[in-house]
Amino acid sequence: xxxxxxxxxxxxxxxxxxxxxxxxxxxxxxxxxxxxxxxxxxxxxxxxxxxxxxxxxxxxxxxxxxxxxxxxxxxxxxxxxxxxxxxxxxxxxxxxxxxxxxxxxxxxxxxxxxxxxxxxxxxxxxxxxxxxxxxxxxxxxxxxxxxxxxxxxxxxxxxxxxxxxxxxxxxxxxxxxx
Numbered sequence: 001x002x003x004x005x006x007x008x009x010x011x012x013x014x015x016x017x018x019x020x021x022x023x024x025x026x027x028x029x030x031x032x033x034x035x036x037x038x039x040x041x042x043x044x045x046x047x048x049x050x051x052x053x054x055x056x057x058x059x060x061x062x063x064x065x066x067x068x069x070x071x072x073x074x075x076x077x078x079x080x081x082x083x084x085x086x087x088x089x090x091x092x093x094x095x096x097x098x099x100x101x102x103x104x105x106x107x108x109x110x111x112x113x114x115x116x117x118x119x120x121x122x123x124x125x126x127x128x129x130x131x132x133x134x135x136x137x138x139x140x141x142x143x144x145x146x147x148x149x150x151x152x153x154x155x156x157x158x159x160x161x162x163x164x165x166x167x168x169x170x171x172x173x174x175x176x177x178x
Contacts, residue, residue, distance in 0.1 A: 003077040004030040015041065019043050019078065020117070042119035046088035047076030048126045049169040050099055052074065052146065057173070058094050058129075072145065072155070072165045076121065092134035093126055097144050098134035098177050101126025107172040112164055125176070149174065 007028040007034040015022040023104040050058040059072045079088040086104060093099055107123040134142075147155070152170055156162045161170070 002030070003148075006030070006035075007150070009034075014038075020119070038116060040117035040119070042117050043078045044085070044120045044122070045076055045078050046085040046092065046122045046124065047074045047165050047169060048089040048093045048101065048104065048124040049074045049166075049173055050093060050097060050101060050126045050129055051173065052129060055149055056146045057149060057152070057170070058097055058099065059145050059161075061145055062140065067162075071163055072147075072161045072166065074166045074169050076165060078156055079122075080175070086124065089122065089124040094132060095135045096140070096142055098131050099126070099129045100132055102128035102130060107169065110165060110168055121165050123165065123172065125169070125173055149177075 009026040009028060011028075011122055012024040012026065012110065013021060014024050020040050020042040023039045023041060025037045027035050027037060029035060052058065058075075060075055061070055061072060063069070064071050075092045076091075077088065077092040079097075080091075083091070090101065090104060095100055102124070105125045105127070109122050110117050111117070111119055111146055112121060150159070152174070156167065161167060
């Protein structure tokens with residue numbers, strides 16, 4: 001079978017949440033059959049991997065209720081209305097770590113759960129860091145961790161770093177080192 005786009009007949013809102021909406025997505029397949037998929041329309045986000053002058057990376061540790069674990073992640077958050085992805089990444093870096101990156105490089109855009117959601121996250125690498133002060137949101141309880149790049153592979157292998165946007169940002173950074 002040849003790969004072809006499906007034809008969307010309609011989207012029907014099933015549930016509205018704080019940061020995403022769930023839809024029934026009525027589609028017609030290339031062979032004419034009809035199917036209904038679940039589709040999550042999600043607000044876009046931005047993240048940034050802060051890199052210290054000595055090569056260590058800065059990750060935040062925070063509790064994530066969806067998996068009931070404390071995770072290692074790059075600073076990240078939603079893009080506010082009227083804000084560019086780069087500005088959102090810079091803002092999140094300052095809020096969550098207290099750092100300002102004087103050099104911010106765009107890496108890529110990623111879709112985090114491509115089979116069920118349109119959630120896009122724009123990834124950046126931040127260098128030439130200057131500490132100012134943290135400004136976490138009132139419901140964020142975050143610690144900053146400074147990690148040697150040589151320790152990252154072990155942490156990934158041991159399941160200590162599992163967040164997909166973080167894994168992609170680390171991979172992109174490590175590729176830039178070669």
